[in-house]
Amino acid sequence: MFIRRFALAALAGVLIAGPAAAATELLNVSYDPTRELYQEYNAAFAKHWKSETGEEVTVKNSHGGSGKQGRSVIDGLRADVVTLALAGDIDQISSRSKLLPDNWQTRLPDNSTPYTSTIVFLVRKGNPKGIHDWADLTKEGVEVITPNPKTSGGARWNFLAAWAWAKKEYGSDEKAQAYVHDLYKRVPVLDTGARGSTITFVNNQLGDVLIAWENEAFLAKKEQGGDQLEIIVPSLSILAEPPVAVVDKVADRKGTRKVAEAYLQYLYSEEGQRIAARNFYRPRNEKVAAEFAQQFPKLELVTIDSAFDGWKSAQPKFFNDGGIFDQIYQGH
Amino acid sequence: MSRRTSPVIPGFGLTLGYTIVYLSLLVLIPLGAMFVHAAQLTWDQFWGIITAPRVLAALRLSFGTAFASAVINSVIGVLLAWVLVRYTFPGRKIIDAMIDLPFALPTAVAGIALTALYAPAGLIGSLLQPLGIKIAFTPLGITLALVFVTLPFVVRTVQPVLADIPKEIEEAAACLGAKPLQVFRYVLLPAILPAWLTGFALAFARGVGEYGSVIFIAGNMPMKTEILPLLIMVKLDQYDYTGATAIGVMMLVVSFILLLGINLLQRRIEHP
Numbered sequence: 001m002f003i004r005r006f007a008l009a010a011l012a013g014v015l016i017a018g019p020a021a022a023a024t025e026l027l028n029v030s031y032d033p034t035r036e037l038y039q040e041y042n043a044a045f046a047k048h049w050k051s052e053t054g055e056e057v058t059v060k061n062s063h064g065g066s067g068k069q070g071r072s073v074i075d076g077l078r079a080d081v082v083t084l085a086l087a088g089d090i091d092q093i094s095s096r097s098k099l100l101p102d103n104w105q106t107r108l109p110d111n112s113t114p115y116t117s118t119i120v121f122l123v124r125k126g127n128p129k130g131i132h133d134w135a136d137l138t139k140e141g142v143e144v145i146t147p148n149p150k151t152s153g154g155a156r157w158n159f160l161a162a163w164a165w166a167k168k169e170y171g172s173d174e175k176a177q178a179y180v181h182d183l184y185k186r187v188p189v190l191d192t193g194a195r196g197s198t199i200t201f202v203n204n205q206l207g208d209v210l211i212a213w214e215n216e217a218f219l220a221k222k223e224q225g226g227d228q229l230e231i232i233v234p235s236l237s238i239l240a241e242p243p244v245a246v247v248d249k250v251a252d253r254k255g256t257r258k259v260a261e262a263y264l265q266y267l268y269s270e271e272g273q274r275i276a277a278r279n280f281y282r283p284r285n286e287k288v289a290a291e292f293a294q295q296f297p298k299l300e301l302v303t304i305d306s307a308f309d310g311w312k313s314a315q316p317k318f319f320n321d322g323g324i325f326d327q328i329y330q331g332h
Numbered sequence: 333m334s335r336r337t338s339p340v341i342p343g344f345g346l347t348l349g350y351t352i353v354y355l356s357l358l359v360l361i362p363l364g365a366m367f368v369h370a371a372q373l374t375w376d377q378f379w380g381i382i383t384a385p386r387v388l389a390a391l392r393l394s395f396g397t398a399f400a401s402a403v404i405n406s407v408i409g410v411l412l413a414w415v416l417v418r419y420t421f422p423g424r425k426i427i428d429a430m431i432d433l434p435f436a437l438p439t440a441v442a443g444i445a446l447t448a449l450y451a452p453a454g455l456i457g458s459l460l461q462p463l464g465i466k467i468a469f470t471p472l473g474i475t476l477a478l479v480f481v482t483l484p485f486v487v488r489t490v491q492p493v494l495a496d497i498p499k500e501i502e503e504a505a506a507c508l509g510a511k512p513l514q515v516f517r518y519v520l521l522p523a524i525l526p527a528w529l530t531g532f533a534l535a536f537a538r539g540v541g542e543y544g545s546v547i548f549i550a551g552n553m554p555m556k557t558e559i560l561p562l563l564i565m566v567k568l569d570q571y572d573y574t575g576a577t578a579i580g581v582m583m584l585v586v587s588f589i590l591l592l593g594i595n596l597l598q599r600r601i602e603h604p
Contacts, residue, residue, distance in 0.1 A: 067569040092571050148552055150566040189469050190552040192565070199444065199548075204468075205453035320570050329386075329554035 023056035024259055029079035031066040031153060031242070032195055033216050037279035038083070044275060045266050049259065057259055065193055066153035073099070073247065080251045080260040083244040085153030087111075087304075088311030090245050099249045111305075113241035114267035115281035118301060119161040121232040122201065122210040122217045129208045133234045134165040137183055137209060144186045145207035147197040149319050154194035154240075156319060158211040161238040163318075164302045168236060177324060184328045202229070213240065214296075215280035239301040363584065370577040381578040386554055387563060394560040395586070397471055398539030401478035406532045408479075409486025410524070416487075417494040434483050439544030446477055447549045469551030474559065477549050478539040485538065486531030493527040494520075526598050533594040540587055 030038060042059040049057045062069065062077070066085035073079050074097045084090055087105055094102045105112045123131050129142050137144055147155040159180065166179035189206060191197040194213060198220050201210035212220070214231075221229045244264050251257040266272050273283040277292040289296070308314040318324045370378065381387065416428050434442065450457045450467040457468055467473045497520065505515045543561040551557040560583055567576035 065569075067571075071568065071571070096571070148566075151562075151569050188551065188553075190554075192547055192552065192562070196548065200447075200451075204448060204451035206451060315570075321567075321572070321575070326554075 023058055024256055026057060026059045026080045026256060026260055026263060027062065027078060028059055028081050028083055028263075029062045029069050029073055029077060030083040031069060031085040032063055032193060033154075033213060033219070034083060034242075034279075035061075035063050036219070037215075037276060037281060040279065041267070041272065041275045044271060045263055048266060048271070049262065052262075055259075057263075059263065065151065067151070073097070078250050078254065079247050080254065080256050081244060081246050081264055083242065085240075085242050086156065086311060087241065087243045088315050089153065090243060091311065093247070099247050100245055101248065104245045105243060107246075108244065108264060109268060110284050111241055112243040112245055113284075114244060114264070114272065115242070115276035115283055117214045117240045117242070117281055118237045118299070119158050119211060119234075119240065120214045120217050120237065121234060122212050122220060123208065123230050123232055125228050125230065127230055127232065131209050131232055134162060134179075134236075135169070137162075137211075138179065138186065142186060142209065143188055143207040144183060144209055144211065145189065145191075145197050145201040146184075146187055146211040147194055148190035148192055149325050151192040152194055152197075154213050154216070155197075156314075157213070157238055157240045159318065159325065160304065160308060160314065161234075161236075162211070164238055164307050165234065165236045167307075177327075180324075181328050184325075214282070218280035218295075233297050233299050236300045236302065238307070239303045241304065366577050366580055366584070369574065370581045372574055373578060378578050378581075381575055382582045386558065387560075387579060387582075389555045390558050390560045390563050391582075391586075393471060393474070393557065394540055394583075397474045397478055397559075398536050398542075400475045401482060401539050402532050402536035404475070404479050405482055405486050405535050406528065409483070409531060409535075410490055410528065412487045413491040413494055417491060418499075431487050432484050434481050439481060439542065440548070442480055443477055443545035443548035446473070446480060446545070450476065450549070468549050469553075469557060471557060473549040473551070474546050474557065477545040478542060481542055481545050482535035482538050485535040486528065489527045489531035489534070490524050493524050497523055522601075525601050529594055529598050529601070533591055536594075537587055537591060540583065 028038060028042070038059075038061045042061065045059065046057050049055060062072075062079075064072075066089050069082070070084060070089035070092055073082060073093050082090055082093065090100075090104060091102070094100050094104055108114070121131060121137075123129070129139070130136065131139075131142070136142065146158045149155040149159045162180050162183055163176050166176040167173065170176060170179065189197075189200050191200055194216055197210060198212065198216060200206050202220050202224060209232075210217070210220075217229075217231050221231060244267065246257065246260045246264060248257070251260045267276070268284070270285060270288055273285040273288040274291075277283045277288055277295070280295075282296050283289050283292065304310060304314060316323065373381070412431065416424060416431075447454075447468050449455050450460075450473060452458065452461050452466070452468070454468070457466075460467060467476060501519060502515050505519045506512075510518065541561060543559075543565075546559055547562065550559060550562070552562060560579060564576045564579050567573075567579065
């Protein structure tokens with residue numbers, strides 16, 4: 001463990017240190033579908049910081065599966081800020097490496113999540129299987145595409161959204177379990193990540209409905225020219241909160257705390273919120289939300305804290321070895 | 333191989349020292365760290381992890397598909413090497429260069445391309461679908477991806493050995509009355525067999541550990557199309573480092589035993 005951490009830290013150090021540049025450099029370690037968002041946001045923030053302080057700042061971004069990115073930070077990747085898919089992954093960084101305090105999520109407004117998303121359905125043109133809500137996913141002859149919750153942060157939101165709906169609809173944990181059991185029996189392929197599932201559904205034409213992040217669904221639709229796919233918003237879904245945090249010890253060591261904090265705070269500004277909305281994330285700011293009201297239909301949303309008592313209890317109950325997800329595939 | 337009086341590269345001590353340092357840094361220390369980490373488990377815990385039904389199913393799948401693909405490539409690889417060595421035809425150089433492409437291509441790209449072709453809606457998959465043959469998202473698809481990724485091994489190990497066999501030897505055998513099959517069995521086969529086995533072992537070992545290309549075409553269904561490297565990723569995503577290293581150690585030990593067996597077999601062939 002120690003040897004590996006040390007080796008990775010050394011490697012990361014060599015890669016990132018480089019020659020001492022005049023401009024400050026931030027490293028934002030993020031998850032997969034935020035590529036387009038941070039490309040736009042980083043440029044906007046650099047401009048904002050320059051006009052505010054006269055200092056140059058460049059922000060580099062690293063993308064990958066949320067869990068894998070979290071592990072890289074634990075193993076020594078020197079991230080000034082992390083912007084991951086699940087609070088659970090930042091909790092792990094905090095508890096395993098002590099790089100940031102365990103109350104990190106209370107330091108910024110709205111649970112440290114400046115933008116949110118939710119889980120929706122993507123269906124083929126004309127919605128041939130007539131899918132309008134979660135109940136329709138388990139109709140005769142419907143094939144569902146969703147990634148593996150064991151390896152994909154997004155897939156965990158999918159699973160919990162399905163559970164939350166079923167629990168409300170049928171009234172008990174047992175019936176919710178029966179529903180997700182039935183649902184996952186209709187999944188022919190469990191890709192390892194959200195992008196992989198999108199490729200399976202859109203490019204390889206497998207399945208009748210893709211359960212996806214709202215932002216991913218918009219992106220897929222945009223890339224297909226907009227008329228081959230339709231987005232279906234279910235009656236109830238989950239409020240996916242991808243949180244952001246400064247990695248204190250790294251930022252202090254690199255002397256970048258001030259700019260790292262400003263970087264995250266600017267996400268809450270109207271400009272930052274508009275960039276998030278343009279990249280299909282739901283903004284928190286009500287004024288900006290009103291501007292984009294057409295794009296984001298209203299629906300009933302439960303939160304991970306209210307419906308599942310937070311990631312700290314949801315992760316082991318549903319997704320760890322032997323959890324409810326694993327039980328679906330037992331007795332094969 | 334008798335002891336040479338004046339080796340080309342001098343300094344036995346220096347070269348051996350270099351070999352050991354190099355191997356330690358690149359192979360022994362990382363693998364050793366894995367064993368040390370796995371040693372945090374008691375034997376019962378370790379045994380419990382590696383004999384879980386899902387792990388055993390993945391073990392069968394990973395080693396089975398790697399074996400099947402190595403066998404396929406052994407047959408096709410010798411054929412390709414033969415064609416490239418024994419015949420001259422327009423475009424030979426280009427085909428020769430193409431053999432190495434599977435190594436150059438990022439494995440994920442290979443996986444996505446193969447899946448797109450062989451998925452039920454893909455170019456080839458849609459032709460096979462009416463015949464009831466499914467390739468993508470089945471063990472067949474995994475084997476296909478591994479055949480692609482490990483193609484160069486057998487070709488590149490057998491090719492130089494074949495090139496070293498003068499055509500005259502085959503002609504002499506034929507003059508002495510050997511039938512084509514006998515020429516192959518008694519003249520060519522003994523010469524290429526050690527290299528052939530090496531190629532087979534390399535392809536097999538590479539196939540067992542392959543992740544990038546397989547993950548897209550496998551379907552990743554628990555108990556059915558889940559490969560061992562995926563189970564390691566699954567454990568890591570739960571921050572279960574010890575569980576992941578336990579599976580890693582098991583793969584390493586099984587692979588090592590198999591490769592050792594192939595090596596011993598090779599020895600017996602070379603020094604009967």
